[in-house]
Amino acid sequence: MKKIGLTVLVIISVVLGSPSTLLAHHESNHDVVEASESESLDLAPNSASAILIERDTGNILYDKNSTEKLPPASMTKIMTLLLIMEALEKNELTLEEEVRISENAASMGGSQIFLEAGEEMSVNDLLKGVAIASANDASVALAERIAGSEQVFVEMMNDKLEELGLTSTKFQNATGLPADDHYSTAHDMAVMAKALLKYDDITNYTSVYEDYLRKGSENEFWLVNTNKLVRFYDGVDGLKTGYTKEAKYCLTATAEKNGMRTIAVVMGAENTKKRNSDVSGLLDYAYAKFETKPLFDKNQTITTFEWLKADKQKVDVVTSDSVSVLYSKGTDSSQFDTKITINKDVTLPLEKGTMVGKLQVVDGEEVVSETDLIVLDDIEHANIMQLFKRTFQSFF
Known part of the structure; x- marks a missing residue:
C-alpha cells in the first residue's frame, strides 16, 4: 500500500483581512491509468462507443471511441437529475413539495408514469419516476417546476455543460426524446455521471429495482427499473x-x-442483452485489475482558520468530494504526497460550497488528482457586537 504524506503549501494566516476574488475551479485529472492489455482488448464489442472510469480520480481505465458524438437517448436524464439534485441541495426544492402537472408534461410520450394534467405529485415520487422508470412526463414536470419551462431548463442544462468543461454535448430537451442537434459522447456522459454521484442520495433512487407510486389508490403505478443490472450485477x-x-x-x-x-458508459448496442454484457465486462475488468485507497471523505475537514471579520470566527475548509488514489493490483507502491493550497484572496x-482552495495528490512531480476545497456554510460579515466582543476578548 502507498503511504500518504501531507504537505501544506499555503495556509491562510490566523486572521484574514479583506481577501479578493476567487476563480472557479473544477477537478481536472482524467488521465488514463496504464494497462497495456486494455489497449488490445475490445471490452465492449457490442457497442459503438464506450468508456470506463474510476469515479474519485476520474482516471480512464478503458476507452473505445469515447469522443464520438452520438444520440444519448434517456441518458440525457443524468443531466436532468444533476440539476434536480442541485436544486434540492440549494433548498430551491424540497422532496415533500407537491408539483402540479402541466398539460405539456402530461403529454410526453415514450417512457412515462402516466401523469395527468392537473394532478399533483410530490417531488420525491417524481424523482422516483425519473430515476427508476426513466419517465419523460416526470422529467418535464420537474424541469418546469425548477426553471418555469422546459426550454429554460434546457438552457440550464447546457450552461451546466459549460461549467463542467464539456464541449461535445448539446441538449434540446430534458428527456432524451429524439430531436435534431441533440447529442453527447460516452466521455461526456461519464463526466456528468461523476458530477451526479457527488450527491450520495441519488443512488437511494437509482438502485431501487421496483417500487410503487400512488400506492393503494385506484391508479397505483408499478415502477420497475429500466437498468436490470441493479438486480443482477453485484455492486x-x-x-x-x-x-x-x-x-x-x-x-x-x-458500481461500488x-x-x-x-x-461505465456504452452507446449504440443492438439490444439490452448486448448492452448489459458490455457493461458487465467493463465492470469485471475494473475490479479484476484495479483498486483504490481512500484518502479523504467528502466534506472532511482539511484545515480550520480564524476569520476576525466573519460571523463564524472559526471556518472549516472541507473536501468537495471524496479523494482516493487508484493503482493497478499487484504494483509496487510508491510515495503519495498531499499538497494543500488555500487561496489567500x-x-x-x-456562499455554502464556495471553493477556497485545492487539494492535490501527487506522486513525485506528477499530480495524480486535484479536488476543490470548499466552505460548508454561508459566511457573512460579522456584526458590530461580534466585532466588539472579539476585540474586547483580545485584551485578556
Whole structure:
C-alpha cells in the first residue's frame, strides 16, 4: 500500500483581512491509468462507443471511441437529475413539495408514469419516476417546476455543460426524446455521471429495482427499473439507461465494490442483452485489475482558520468530494504526497460550497488528482457586537 504524506503549501494566516476574488475551479485529472492489455482488448464489442472510469480520480481505465458524438437517448436524464439534485441541495426544492402537472408534461410520450394534467405529485415520487422508470412526463414536470419551462431548463442544462468543461454535448430537451442537434459522447456522459454521484442520495433512487407510486389508490403505478443490472450485477446501484431507434441501446452504469466506485458508459448496442454484457465486462475488468485507497471523505475537514471579520470566527475548509488514489493490483507502491493550497484572496460574504482552495495528490512531480476545497456554510460579515466582543476578548 502507498503511504500518504501531507504537505501544506499555503495556509491562510490566523486572521484574514479583506481577501479578493476567487476563480472557479473544477477537478481536472482524467488521465488514463496504464494497462497495456486494455489497449488490445475490445471490452465492449457490442457497442459503438464506450468508456470506463474510476469515479474519485476520474482516471480512464478503458476507452473505445469515447469522443464520438452520438444520440444519448434517456441518458440525457443524468443531466436532468444533476440539476434536480442541485436544486434540492440549494433548498430551491424540497422532496415533500407537491408539483402540479402541466398539460405539456402530461403529454410526453415514450417512457412515462402516466401523469395527468392537473394532478399533483410530490417531488420525491417524481424523482422516483425519473430515476427508476426513466419517465419523460416526470422529467418535464420537474424541469418546469425548477426553471418555469422546459426550454429554460434546457438552457440550464447546457450552461451546466459549460461549467463542467464539456464541449461535445448539446441538449434540446430534458428527456432524451429524439430531436435534431441533440447529442453527447460516452466521455461526456461519464463526466456528468461523476458530477451526479457527488450527491450520495441519488443512488437511494437509482438502485431501487421496483417500487410503487400512488400506492393503494385506484391508479397505483408499478415502477420497475429500466437498468436490470441493479438486480443482477453485484455492486451496481445506478445510473441511467437509454433507448431510441436512432441511439439504439445505451447505458451509463455505476458500481461500488471494496470501496472503489466505477462508471461505465456504452452507446449504440443492438439490444439490452448486448448492452448489459458490455457493461458487465467493463465492470469485471475494473475490479479484476484495479483498486483504490481512500484518502479523504467528502466534506472532511482539511484545515480550520480564524476569520476576525466573519460571523463564524472559526471556518472549516472541507473536501468537495471524496479523494482516493487508484493503482493497478499487484504494483509496487510508491510515495503519495498531499499538497494543500488555500487561496489567500477571498472576500466576504461566501456562499455554502464556495471553493477556497485545492487539494492535490501527487506522486513525485506528477499530480495524480486535484479536488476543490470548499466552505460548508454561508459566511457573512460579522456584526458590530461580534466585532466588539472579539476585540474586547483580545485584551485578556
